[in-house]
Amino acid sequence: MQSVEYVKSQIIWRAPEFKIENTSLGAAILEKLKHNDPKRIFEVLHDSDTKVTVRQVRHQTITAAQNLMNLGVKKNDRVVFFTLLNLKITPLTYACYTIGAPVCFFETYLEQEHVPAYLQMLDPSVIIYEERFKSMVTEGLKNLILTNLSHVLTLDGDQQSVEELLFGPVVDIESFKAPDIGDPRTLPAILGFTSATTGLPKVIMNSHAMVRHSAYNGWEADPESVVMVLSEIRWCCQQVAMIQPALLGVKRIYSSTPPLELTGEIVRKMIDKHQVTHYFDVPRFMRTVFEVVERSKENEPLTLSSLKFAWIGGESDGGVLEAYIAKIRPHCRFVKCYGMTEVGNAIATTEQIPTKQNINGGILKKGFVLKLMDKNENSLGPNQIGRVCIKAAAPFLGYLKNDMANMETFIEGGWLNTGDLGIVDSDNFLSIFTREKYTLKYADGTMLIPNSVENFVNNFEDVHSSALVGNSSADNPKQCCGTIFVVLRKGIPNSADFENSFRAYLRKELAKKQLEIIKYFKVLDDLPYTSCFKVDRMALKYMVNGGCKI
Structure with missing residues (x-):
């Protein structure tokens, strides 16, 4: 396992060095x-089955x-x-x-x-x-x-x-x-x-230098690996996947079909046809692929048999996918990836972590140094929740013609403020909770982190996915009002029986202090998503206040 050092004298975590070569x-x-x-087959365009050498x-x-x-x-x-x-x-x-x-x-x-x-x-x-x-x-x-x-x-x-x-x-x-x-x-x-x-x-x-760092710092792969990333070309994960066949010698599978037009069945067939070993996607879509496999009983022994790694990124899976994949395809290693466009790809992954539930982050990748800071930019140590700040082997060059964003992002000492809240435990494993701007505030100024609620909501047997969003109360602008938005599993009706059982579950699981903020739940056909398939929490904010009272 790659070692990450906690440097107590500086209150930072340091991954092994990544050597930057002086070559374009x-x-x-x-x-x-x-x-x-x-x-050698370099890449394959699935749509026409065109192989490029x-x-x-x-x-x-x-x-x-x-x-x-x-x-x-x-x-x-x-x-x-x-x-x-x-x-x-x-x-x-x-x-x-x-x-x-x-x-x-x-x-x-x-x-x-x-x-x-x-x-x-x-x-x-x-x-x-x-x-x-x-x-x-x-x-x-x-x-x-x-x-x-x-x-x-x-x-x-x-x-x-x-x-x-x-x-x-x-x-x-x-x-x-x-x-x-x-x-x-x-x-x-x-x-x-x-x-x-x-x-x-x-x-x-x-x-x-940063893009090269990202390509080499991605998943563990060898020349026999077949990599498939089904995202738009403008996503950093697809851009990294584009250069990995050259730098790492892997074979790349891709499609010109926009992700919005793909289905779980189409992707399942792509994986089987091209014998994909490494598949990267966002949680929402990867789950549809494995749900197709779960329903496809007659093909179960054969389908996805080539898959060695299933990687997710973009946002947390809510603690659902790991157990789900382990049940359906136990030979496939499930890996969570925490990264950001500003550093080209992954900052930390769970690839080398023994099974450990609900870590959305993992071990720092080579070339990164991490610091946790409070709202006053004071450094925090192990097991303290703080703002995640990083330095990369190849520094981020900034936002094009955007002085305000650069001022908000770069902190004294060359640190990059990710805007995420996280914690590093005693094993030096990083866990990311949420974007700082998505937290809900109690009357005393302390924070309620949405993931802590969403994880147990997603474990309710009738719920497929959820998102907790807060906004100022319509009755009292100084009081935060939270709503849990849920999408039901396929075939589960939105009925009075569901509402009553879900309400009882929430009242049992939510602490008294949490109930001061979380007032409602709403059932949606689907959560709104951005063009990058992240939950569109800004859109959900317009729907806060009202719904079924908890």
């Missing part, structure tokens, strides 16, 4: 591809990199993609890394009215789009003056096509040399969108 992400990728088996990716990457430079694209010129996943994205992204052009996978779920402001902020030199997003691009560019924009290219259309301008012109592959783009710690590789749980997303800047 693109140069590192090309070096790996050059010495890899050219016939190492040789194909290497040749397309070098071709696109040279032709981008021929078009005048250079270091620090930004390339913005309005696309979903497809066969051209990997080599195009690698090409941008190679020449030092930061990549932005645009948040395609944004309302059109917000697109111009983000384009102004990003100030791209090149825009690459799929035809399905053409109007989003053209409308967004109206009335804008972008002095650096030189090319708007289509991936699948006829005019100014990527195929013609970037993959078409012949390049001498073997004589190509990646340009020196400087310090990999300070040059952005990715301009990514945050998950927007409290409003419009911010744009983060992740360096070449």
